Amino acid sequence: MGRAVGIDLGTSTSCVSIVKDGKPIAIPGPDQNLIQASVVSFLEDGNRVVGNSAKRMMIENAENTVYSAKRLIGRKYFSAEVKKAQAVSSYKIVEGENQSVRIRVRDRDYSVPEVSAMVLMEMKKIAEAYLGEEVDKAVVTVPANFNDGQRQATKDGGTIAGLNVLRIINEPTAAALAYGYGKGLKQKIAIYDLGGGTFDISILEVGEDVYEVISTAGDTYLGGDDFDDRLIDYFAERFMREHDLDIRSNRMALQKLKNASEKAKIELSEKLETRVLLPGIMETMDGPIDLDYTINRNYFGQMVLDLIQRTFKVCDEALQNGRLTVGDLDALILVGGPTKSPMVQEAVKNYFFKDPAGEVDPELVVSIGAAIQAATLTERKAGALLLDVTPMSLGIATAGGLMDTLIERNTPIPTESSRIFTTTHDNQTAVRIKVFQGENKFYEQNEPLGEFRLADIPPAPKGDPKIEVTFEIDANGIVNVTAKDKDTGRAQSVQLTVSGGLSKDEIDKLRKEHKDKDEEVATFKPTAELSE
Amino acid sequence: MVEEDFKRQINSLSKVIDDLDYYQILKVDQMSFEEDIKRAYFEESRIYHPDKYYTDPPEFQQKITAIFKRVCEAYRVLSDPEKRPFYTKLINGPDRKKYLRFDLRLLKAETEKAEDEGSSPLAKKYYKMAKTAIQNKDFKAAKINLQLAIKMESKNQTFLDKLKEVIDILASRKGL
Numbered sequence: 058m059g060r061a062v063g064i065d066l067g068t069s070t071s072c073v074s075i076v077k078d079g080k081p082i083a084i085p086g087p088d089q090n091l092i093q094a095s096v097v098s099f100l101e102d103g104n105r106v107v108g109n110s111a112k113r114m115m116i117e118n119a120e121n122t123v124y125s126a127k128r129l130i131g132r133k134y135f136s137a138e139v140k141k142a143q144a145v146s147s148y149k150i151v152e153g154e155n156q157s158v159r160i161r162v163r164d165r166d167y168s169v170p171e172v173s174a175m176v177l178m179e180m181k182k183i184a185e186a187y188l189g190e191e192v193d194k195a196v197v198t199v200p201a202n203f204n205d206g207q208r209q210a211t212k213d214g215g216t217i218a219g220l221n222v223l224r225i226i227n228e229p230t231a232a233a234l235a236y237g238y239g240k241g242l243k244q245k246i247a248i249y250d251l252g253g254g255t256f257d258i259s260i261l262e263v264g265e266d267v268y269e270v271i272s273t274a275g276d277t278y279l280g281g282d283d284f285d286d287r288l289i290d291y292f293a294e295r296f297m298r299e300h301d302l303d304i305r306s307n308r309m310a311l312q313k314l315k316n317a318s319e320k321a322k323i324e325l326s327e328k329l330e331t332r333v334l335l336p337g338i339m340e341t342m343d344g345p346i347d348l349d350y351t352i353n354r355n356y357f358g359q360m361v362l363d364l365i366q367r368t369f370k371v372c373d374e375a376l377q378n379g380r381l382t383v384g385d386l387d388a389l390i391l392v393g394g395p396t397k398s399p400m401v402q403e404a405v406k407n408y409f410f411k412d413p414a415g416e417v418d419p420e421l422v423v424s425i426g427a428a429i430q431a432a433t434l435t436e437r438k439a440g441a442l443l444l445d446v447t448p449m450s451l452g453i454a455t456a457g458g459l460m461d462t463l464i465e466r467n468t469p470i471p472t473e474s475s476r477i478f479t480t481t482h483d484n485q486t487a488v489r490i491k492v493f494q495g496e497n498k499f500y501e502q503n504e505p506l507g508e509f510r511l512a513d514i515p516p517a518p519k520g521d522p523k524i525e526v527t528f529e530i531d532a533n534g535i536v537n538v539t540a541k542d543k544d545t546g547r548a549q550s551v552q553l554t555v556s557g558g559l560s561k562d563e564i565d566k567l568r569k570e571h572k573d574k575d576e577e578v579a580t581f582k583p584t585a586e587l588s589e
Numbered sequence: 590m591v592e593e594d595f596k597r598q599i600n601s602l603s604k605v606i607d608d609l610d611y612y613q614i615l616k617v618d619q620m621s622f623e624e625d626i627k628r629a630y631f632e633e634s635r636i637y638h639p640d641k642y643y644t645d646p647p648e649f650q651q652k653i654t655a656i657f658k659r660v661c662e663a664y665r666v667l668s669d670p671e672k673r674p675f676y677t678k679l680i681n682g683p684d685r686k687k688y689l690r691f692d693l694r695l696l697k698a699e700t701e702k703a704e705d706e707g708s709s710p711l712a713k714k715y716y717k718m719a720k721t722a723i724q725n726k727d728f729k730a731a732k733i734n735l736q737l738a739i740k741m742e743s744k745n746q747t748f749l750d751k752l753k754e755v756i757d758i759l760a761s762r763k764g765l
Contacts, residue, residue, distance in 0.1 A: 223643075264631045266635070267631045267634055267635065269627075269630075269631070380670075433643075434640055434643040434644075435643070437641075437643070440640075442634055442635065442638045442640060442641070443640070444634055444638075457724055458724070458726055461694075463693070465693065468661075469662075469664060469665055470661070471639070471657065472658055472661055472662060473658055497758070497761070498754070499726070499758065502758065502761055532639065
């Protein structure tokens with residue numbers, strides 16, 4: 058039997074941790090780095106490179122290097138988010154079957170869970186190299202505000218990677234777990250989690266070994282990447298004004314500018330001013346033109362002020378839903394790379410009237426929390442007990458266009474709710490139920506989860522059959538639907554069509570495929586024993 | 590492995606849980622303060638949280654998860670200042686058995702009954718037209734009718750809330 062790890066599968070970076078001799082630690086990769094880029098680069102010879110070394114290929118192999126795939130996971134092709142990603146990505150995003158998203162690289166289409174699986178496999182390898190043992194189980198984290206489809210797709214990614222996904226837990230919850238581990242706290246804490254692509258705020262009450270999420274709110278399309286995009290646009294616009302050339306129209310130049318912008322952003326956390334120099338970024342008839350600009354922290358701060366303000370709107374919402382004010386909070390924890398920026402820290406401090414907890418590494422804390430949860434589940438010790446909630450309401454479509462809410466947001470999970478359905482005409486053998494997640498009272502404005510079909514209903518006069526349908530949200534935040542005949546107690550078959558998702562057969566097929574491929578190209582073997 | 594005693598306890602609890610109200614599930618009395626309810630929730634979680642039994646046989650896990658779901662459900666309702674009094678009234682009434690598990694639809698129906706449909710005939714008429722427009726998803730018409738109703742009765746909270754809702758919907762539609 059293999060070991061269990063905790064994996065933070067981030068938009069821009071990922072990290073793997075384990076509890077070793079009762080102490081949770083993050084594990085370094087082949088380059089000794091505790092954090093790996095969530096990037097997969099597909100090479101010409103059919104091999105692929107994952108992690109920090111893949112990130113270095115983003116310029117030379119721009120069209121075949123996939124990054125920020127998490128922004129696409131569990132999304133439908135026609136969603137606004139996918140359109141937005143399409144506009145800024147250097148790789149091709151195409152439509153797959155059933156409104157799904159596919160990534161086209163070197164003439165092959167990959168599903169998004171498959172790309173996530175590649176990153177997860179790399180994290181698995183890193184842990185195996187460190188432990189000298191097989192790793193076959195993991196707790197994987199997701200943004201608290203991920204919906205059912207996004208959670209399911211992440212879990213599918215784990216399965217494809219050959220991992221038994223013990224549990225999907227929320228990133229801010231994992232961070233709270235890491236913060237409170239072994240401290241016996243009795244506190245109310247706020248987790249401000251600004252990642253590469255998503256923002257979450259969770260408010261928890263910790264009672265020694267129990268971690269109760271009081272409320273959570275988030276924006277699944279707001280993160281550090283948006284800060285980069287602002288810088289890219291600023292430099293590109295300025296360049297255009299001066300030279301009448303659009304850097305964004307040239308994939309390789311855009312990739313160079315993207316890397317430089319990200320670097321400049323990080324430098325502005327340390328320095329008050331930074332210079333961005335890209336020699337010969339654009340070719341013209343008269344020869345190459347350089348991009349050479351300096352930017353200072355204040356100016357950058359103004360550029361992203363509205364993005365930071367947007368996070369506080371979400372914080373207001375979470376506090377309000379928890380019937381709390383900032384004065385009720387005992388501690389503030391910052392999570393995610395972008396919270397290292399002094400501008401973000403300053404703004405957050407002003408909002409919460411509180412200094413953030415200093416002992417927490419914003420980039421490692423989530424994976425450490427996941428490792429603690431993995432240990433709790435597998436080692437049968439009374440570790441930390443999570444009492445999490447569902448981030449959005451679950452409901453079904455009704456004839457008048459309204460959503461009939463079955464489970465409200467911020468309901469503790471696991472939870473369930475039942476409804477009795479019947480037929481509307483004689484001898485009807487099937488009933489369709491459309492399920493949605495979201496807060497709008499009209500179902501059309503919410504996210505469709507899928508359609509359930511109650512089939513093989515025995516012929517009877519209309520209104521006679523009484524089918525009790527139970528909607529469950531499990532500890533992973535994933536929705537399960539079961540049905541039974543109310544009179545006979547017999548289980549009623551339920552067929553589910555999830556738009557955009559992978560079928561079980563597809564997942565099994567991919568899992569086998571990747572396993573074979575892995576054995577075939579098992580070229581990466583760490584040679585040196587890594588020390589702590 | 591789980592001790593035999595505890596297994597027996599879970600089995601008998603599974604049999605009676607459908608007959609218990611939320612106060613009985615959390616083992617608190619109806620006069621309890623909010624803090625007592627939270628404390629009880631934490632204590633019951635320490636006993637029934639399925640994560641503690643993750644390596645046990647699936648049948649046992651299923652049973653304990655079913656119980657834990659009820660614990661969560663009980664806390665959800667009893668920790669909510671709006672739901673708790675509504676629920677308490679129902680379980681102390683003649684149809685106690687029918688209301689042991691909270692139903693969101695009942696509370697919603699109750700709130701809608703309390704809706705202020707206006708006092709002047711004209712305001713009533715405009716509000717009714719707005720509601721029909723909403724049913725037909727004609728939010729622009731709904732907005733106009735609500736604005737007219739508000740002109741008649743500028744302090745009617747139901748009208749103001751509805752208008753805000755409709756404006757939000759129109760804004761979100763524009764974003765699509």
